Amino acid sequence: MKKNKNNQMRRFLYITGIAILIGILVVSFVFIKMYNKPHTDVFKASPEYVLTAGEIISEFENDEQQANEKYLDKILQIEGVVSSISTYNGNSVITLEAPGTIGAVICTMEPSQNKKILGLEKGKEINIRGICTGFLMDVMLVRAVIVD
Amino acid sequence: MTKMKYSILFFWVTLSCVFQTQAQDQYFTRQGYVSFFSHTPVEDIKADNNQVLSILDFETGEIAITMLMKSFTFEKALMQEHFNENYVESDKYPKAFFSGKITNLDAIKNGDVAVAIIHGDLTIKDATHPTVIESRITFEQETIVLRGKFMVTVADYNIRIPAIVRRNIAREVEVSFHFIHEPYQ
Numbered sequence: 001m002k003k004n005k006n007n008q009m010r011r012f013l014y015i016t017g018i019a020i021l022i023g024i025l026v027v028s029f030v031f032i033k034m035y036n037k038p039h040t041d042v043f044k045a046s047p048e049y050v051l052t053a054g055e056i057i058s059e060f061e062n063d064e065q066q067a068n069e070k071y072l073d074k075i076l077q078i079e080g081v082v083s084s085i086s087t088y089n090g091n092s093v094i095t096l097e098a099p100g101t102i103g104a105v106i107c108t109m110e111p112s113q114n115k116k117i118l119g120l121e122k123g124k125e126i127n128i129r130g131i132c133t134g135f136l137m138d139v140m141l142v143r144a145v146i147v148d
Numbered sequence: 149m150t151k152m153k154y155s156i157l158f159f160w161v162t163l164s165c166v167f168q169t170q171a172q173d174q175y176f177t178r179q180g181y182v183s184f185f186s187h188t189p190v191e192d193i194k195a196d197n198n199q200v201l202s203i204l205d206f207e208t209g210e211i212a213i214t215m216l217m218k219s220f221t222f223e224k225a226l227m228q229e230h231f232n233e234n235y236v237e238s239d240k241y242p243k244a245f246f247s248g249k250i251t252n253l254d255a256i257k258n259g260d261v262a263v264a265i266i267h268g269d270l271t272i273k274d275a276t277h278p279t280v281i282e283s284r285i286t287f288e289q290e291t292i293v294l295r296g297k298f299m300v301t302v303a304d305y306n307i308r309i310p311a312i313v314r315r316n317i318a319r320e321v322e323v324s325f326h327f328i329h330e331p332y333q
Contacts, residue, residue, distance in 0.1 A: 006273055025167050035224065036224065036226075037224070037225045038225060039223075039225040039228075059333070068215070068242070072218070072239070073174060073218070086179060086182050088197075088198060089181065089183075089196065091196060091198050093179050093198050093199070095178075095179075097170050105198050106178060106179060107231075108198045108219070120176070132197070133218035133219040134216040134218055134219070134242050134243075135216075136178070136199070136201045136214055136215070136243075137178055137201055138178055138201045138215065140216055140218075140219050142199075142218075142219055142221050143221065148249075148329060
């Protein structure tokens with residue numbers, strides 16, 4: 001009888017132990033998953049707005065607040081002419097110009113784009129997709145990729 | 149709030165003053181680089197911003213800098229989310245500003261020193277604090293390059309870090325900057 005009870009106790013401890021272990025595993029899995037949550041994949045995502053550089057610049061120049069409400073944190077696809085390409089600290093920055101304004105669209109590119117950017121020339125018309133972060137003198141995009 | 153409005157107003161006044169003086173003394177960049185770095189034993193956090201606007205008047209030594217908080221990119225999406233939503237509240241306060249003046253301009257122009265001492269005001273969120281920045285200043289071809297780093301105390305700018313991540317985020321973050329100012333045409 002006593003032996004039986006001992007056995008039961010042992011079994012109980014065993015099962016609880018496994019349950020706790022599984023619990024810890026699940027919690028840490030979820031935690032790590034959340035901690036390493038990936039950035040929005042701009043390349044795969046479809047853009048919410050497709051515009052030319054001139055259109056988006058004039059919207060921000062006319063009413064920055066309204067344009068912020070419409071475009072901030074959204075994925076935009078902008079068509080424009082490359083006016084400069086620069087690289088600093090591994091980040092490439094492409095500037096798209098528009099006729100008739102000193103404003104531009106400044107795009108900080110994803111590091112994955114560096115190879116594509118090597119073959120790029122000033123004056124070429126391209127489509128860039130990126131996340132809009134706002135406006136200073138220029139409309140800003142980050143995590144941008146070149147769309148063929 | 150009013151203090152912030154004043155400082156932003158002051159910023160734009162500085163900016164327009166800078167633009168009004170003689171064209172040959174104005175320098176600017178729209179692609180300045182600012183990054184910050186927080187080091188704790190638990191983790192290192194770094195964010196870059198390659199879209200900083202800086203305008204320098206080399207006649208008077210006045211400098212005006214502004215940047216979008218949302219343009220800081222982090223390695224981890226979660227950090228970027230926390231930074232924007234909880235710490236700097238970038239929907240409410242989208243821009244940070246610095247306006248200041250190089251105080252040892254004559255010595256720089258004479259070629260005596262290569263370090264600019266810049267006294268100014270830094271505005272993040274709704275808080276403005278006087279800040280002194282030492283920056284290397286070099287003249288490369290036609291450009292004026294400012295490069296350096298300084299420390300910012302997080303608590304000074306009403307950034308509240310919840311207790312649960314307090315060990316992950318440094319009390320003082322190191323801000324680095326690199327501006328290649330080109331002549332303004």
